[in-house]
Amino acid sequence: MNPSAISTQTLSQENEVIAMTQTIQEQAMINGGIIRPLVYIPHNTIRVVGRLCFGPDFNNEGFVIGIDPLIDDVINLSGLARFSDAFPFIRYIPGLWGSFRQATEILDRVMSILQSEITHYQSSKSPCTTCYLHFLLSHGYPMETIISILFEMFLLSVDSTSSTIAWALAFLIRNPEIQQKLFKEVSGGDEKRERVTVYQVNKMSYLQAGVNEVFRMKPIAPLAIPHKTVKDTTLKGLKIDKGTAVIVNIYAVHHDPKVWDHPEQFMPERFLNENARNVSVAMEQSFLPFGAGMRICAGMDLGKLQVGLTLANLINKFEWVAADGDGPNMTDDYTAILRMKEPLVAGIKLRTNLGTTLS
Template sequence: MDKNPWIIVSMVVGMIFIVLERRRRPKSTMKLPPGPPKLPIIGNLHQNLRQIGGGDELIHITLFKMSQKYGGIMTAWLGTKPTIIVSDHEGAWEVLVNKSADYASRLVAYIPKYISANCTTLSTSDHGPYWQSLRKGVQGYAMNPSAISTQTLSQENEVIAMTQTIQEQAMINGGIIRPLVYIRHNTIRVVGRLCFGPEFNNEAFVIGIDPLIDDIINLFAISRFSDAFPFIRYIPGLWGSFRQAVEIRDRVVSTVQSEITHYQSSKSPCTTCYLHFLLSHGYPMETIISILFEMFLLSVDSTSSTIAWALAFLIRNPEIQKKLFKEVSGGDEKRERVTVYQVNKMPYLQAVVNEVFRMKPIAPLAIPHKTVKDTTLKGWKINKATAVMVNIYAVHHDPKVWDHPEQFMPERFLNENARNVSVAMERSFLPFGAGMRICAGMDLGKLQVGLTLANLINKFEWVAADGDGPDMTDDYTIILRMKEPLVAGIKLRTNLGTTLS
């Protein structure tokens, strides 16, 4: 059937929907901050459609450039709905920390609701007793320091096993490796033990959940348009993305449910894992599945992508890689592995990791906030239920705060430069957010990135797979990833002059 009639129908229905919505909605008394001119119906969507069409500039960069003209607090329109964009550290700190209770609700797009059991997960639920219970469960079980420390040896052994697999695969491929899949699987195992217990060892689950994470992230890329134009979910021929969301949700349920069933059938199930907390508190099974899947969704891609970005930066900056190797190897090139304890004693490694977080914040626009009540932001009156988005990328690249923000300079985070670190810099480094809704997995994420990167650098010298070096082009959906997954050459540190072949 010709699709043109559906396009005409959608336009007519859309216009009717928008007119009715405007008549129904009470007139706002809020004076909005300045922002770029908007078009009727679509607002400012035309200014970030280029990323959908394969353009070079992504939305967080476009918004950053707009903020340099319209200010650190500006208004952008998603269709007919205004969103307050915060691009400076003062505004970000006010939203995330000083008035975090006023901005503690979430703005969740329609499509992600399918995967989050209608916004009943930790990252999607509004602040309140329910959210506080989930947060307490994460901190007391999954991210409990004791729970993390009990798997330290397993974590170290798996990283070493991963480096061995990478070495074997590189030998088959003439010294060339695509490391991302191995890093992803390694992260899934770590999160799996926190969710299901230290005995978790299900490779079928690891392999099965990995593509589901990718599918969800790719699907979320279009979610902003379903919220800008809600009527499209009712137009035949245009609801394919919603149907796809239901199909992916069913696959998620099947994959996670099988591991829950295995846990429940165990004669001595773990009582310190996150699943035990969720089951013992009587959450509905649909919610439990969504909460557990969210643990993998928010951990796997963010951790693995950060490590891939780090390797790419180190390939392009061989002097920095040499300096890092000197620290992680202990200076004698004989250290067989880098342990968790040693990672915590390596200032240059931490500086490298922090600089990667600054340069390539995994969630450059974070998860949008929504005001709980009428409040203010740097003098502007902000009404209840207003969408507020913090542009972490803009804060991390503010030239008024960071010297040469486009340069990869780990030294800016070293202790000897502490006297030069201003309050502005401290409040302008927000890779995990801040305040009430700071990422619960921050400590584990930083540890996993540092441990994995240290061992990869300790064992291999990372070089360009070709003369041009890694492609550093960004790809942003809800996660900032490399558009082309990292391809690199590696050389064994035991013989720096020999390429694996």
């Protein structure tokens, strides 16, 4: 996940995002200008993570298509897992036994699809020596551990990235003036760009502010990743025993009115550099979409880049509008990832002819 490894993927990332926008355009033309973006966005992230894990030559579309629903199945079960962490007795409630059996079946499928890719890597005449799998194999970890770590890479990156992009599009549909301001930046003003590059994304202050605001309002993991205390400790006078599961309510921190002005409003401007002098220490310490400290998310830089690059090109190519009069449903569906309760359905218009809906 280091910058040099990510930078080697720049051209591939850009090409895949452009290919995705073309697919979205073609599907929208078939469906009267209506599109479900979450059908297309996750596969791009799977390919990016696949190249980091298995090497830059990774191109197994069967793996991409196969692991996508597995990630979805695990996330759908994750809410139960959280309750099981907090209240271990629910494991013994008969009505929930089926869910635990389902988890075992999913594990078998995960083991199968990743073992197949690992076997392919090991049988290669010139396997990549700079990928994550090579690192894991060279340290002699048990195969079950390697598979678990690799799947965690996909699990924690694919749906979180896709959901963040969907939330961002929903906010922009509901705030067309912000969408137009963002379009002016990503398109270079009056100049029509064919694509937005990684280099350009890194210099777009309003885009970065918008992405941060989405992370604030809809944090990827609203209760963070559970941790455990490694020894007896205290927190503000409260005794916490060794081995206690610790869950942090990041969503509440991101919506604390004592820290954030109008926390329920989508306001990218709060993160703009020109407002930096007004950003309090409390705000800086309370923005924790990727956690904090030594256990901060290792994929933070890759995740922010993937969200920014994808969103910039989707806004550069299309104007996003409500598919119906009510606009996107912003209700949360809480699992381990803060998803939309109803997957985003949107209307799009080509930027080359803003008055014409795709049909």
